[in-house]
Amino acid sequence: MSFFKKVLSSVGIGAAKIDAVLDHHQAAPGDELTGVIKVVGGSVAQEINKIDLDVVCNYTVEVETENDDVVTEVREYTLARFVLDEKFTIESEQHKEFPFVLALSEDTPLTVGHSKTWLETNLDIDMALDKSDKDYVHVVPNTLQQAVIDTLESLGFKLYEADCEGIDSMSFAKLPFVQELEFKTIGGQFHGHFDEVEVVFFNRGEQLEIIFEIDRKARGLVGFFKEAMDLDESKARLLISSDDLPHLADMINHLLEQHC
Template sequence: MSFFKKVLSSVGIGAAKIDAVLENNEAAPGDELTGVIKVVGGSVAQEINKIDLDVVCNYTVEVEMEDDKVVTEVREYTLSRFVLDEKFTIEPGEQKQFPFVLELAEDAPITVGHSKTWLETNLDIDMALDKSDKDYLYVVPNALQQAVIDALQALGFTLYESDCEGIDSVSFSNLPFVQELEFKTTCGKFHGHFDEVELVFFNRGEQLEAIFEIDRKARGFVGFFKEAMDLDESKARLVINEGDLAHLEGMISDLLEQHLG
């Protein structure tokens, strides 16, 4: 019977279980994640080689196939990792807890639209399939990011879509993707002037770099041909810190006014 149980546990039946429990499942980029990893023994004693705790997010990338068709693939990227690299034995029904402290990467994407971020805990067991647990994490904007979003909303913009899109390796980003936040105007002085404004954040320690891609609303035939040729988009860059918060709305308004047609 004991041998039969070991065979079953090696394929996941009656094996040890793992769960990562966060003190708070809501965090901003750069915040510290704290919690405990809980391991519960299965039906037989098992030796645990190590525990990996990864913070993972998803992004999409367009891939050209052999028949020239372009398909969208969903990929995963590990933002941060915590490793408990010590062997131990978990007895049947035994419960063990291991505290962890892990920093959420400052370039972690905000949880909005299709963007998801989660904790993936892997239990490395001798002579068995790795057991894993997946717990979703809600990434909220940090103070500077939220201030930019609030300022755009005060100027009549509404966030309507967001996606993490794959990019080629570039010097300005440590990630294989960028998160684009897309805003539409619903009211205010910019309503009717822009089709949309796309925003990309790059956290730079105490500063935030915000890249705006401004799509002017086409007017007449000239505007129509510019839009058709994709020439009506322009980019602007704004670097802000805590000292800019009091007049941030005015800074963004001035930046957008420079791109009015």
């Protein structure tokens, strides 16, 4: 009977279970994730080789096929990893807990639109399939990011879409993708001037770098041809710190007025 149970546990039936329990499911880029990893023994004693705890996110990239078609492919990227690299034995029905502290990267994308971030826990068991646990983390803007979003909304913009898109060059980003937040005008002085404004955040320690891609609304025949040739887009850069918050609305308003 014991041998039969071992065979079943090796294919996942009656094997040990793992669960990562977060103290808080909401965090901002740069915050710490804390919690406990719970391991519960199965029907037989098993040796655990190690436990991996990964912070993972998704992004999309356009890939050209053999038929010269372009398809969108969803990929995953590991932002951070915590490894408990100590072998131990979990007895049948035994409960073990391991606390963890994991720093959330400053480059972690916000949970908005199609962008998702989760905690993936893997249990490495001898002669058995890895047991995995997946827990989503709601990544909220930090103080500076939220101030930019609030300012754009006060100027008549509305965040309507966001996505993490793969990039070819890594010269200005640490990751193989950037998160674009796309805003549409629904009112205010810029309504009718811009099709949309895309914003990319780069956290730089105590500062926030903001890249604006401004898509001007086509006006007249010249504007129509500029739009058709993608010549109506322009880019701007802003670097802010907490000292700039009292004047942030004026700074962004002035930047956008220069591209009307």
